[in-house]
Amino acid sequence: MAVEFLGFLPILLAVGLAVVQLGIAAYTVQQAGTAARAAARTATADDPEASPESAGQAAISGWLADGARISVSGGTEAHATATIEIPSIIPGVDFGDARRSATMRRPESADPPAPGDE
Structure with a gap:
């Protein structure tokens, strides 16, 4: 009985590691989306002091923030892309990067309409 268990143990460990790695990868993808949305939202704000890249890192x-790269481009819309390296619990194996983008329209005017301008 013990010999059968010892033969099956490596398979159980491999499946367990794969499940944990899959969870880490899914969490990294979710965090990349959060960073991209936060950066795009900050880029559309009227605050010139706010840095969209810093807002994405803080979100x-x-x-994961140490390995994150966030880029923002603009125009009439703010487009942010966050790229985060997927951490690996298996030594020597690289799972690549998680990349997510978000686009938000810039408001036409931040000033509220004057009375009678509606």
Whole structure:
């Protein structure tokens, strides 16, 4: 009985590691989407002091923020792309990057309409 268990143990460990790695990858993709939306939202704000890249970094978990790259381009719409390296629990294996984008329209005017201008 013990010999059968020892033969099956590596398979159980491999399946367990695969499930944990899949969870980490899914969480990283979700965090990339959060960072992209936060950066795009900040880019559409009228605050010239606010940095969209910093807002995107602040919106995600600290252990993922170190490897995050966020780029923002603009025009009439703010387009932000967040790229985060997927951490690996398996030594020597690279799972690539998680990349998500978000686009938000810039408001035409931040000033409220004057009375009678409606």
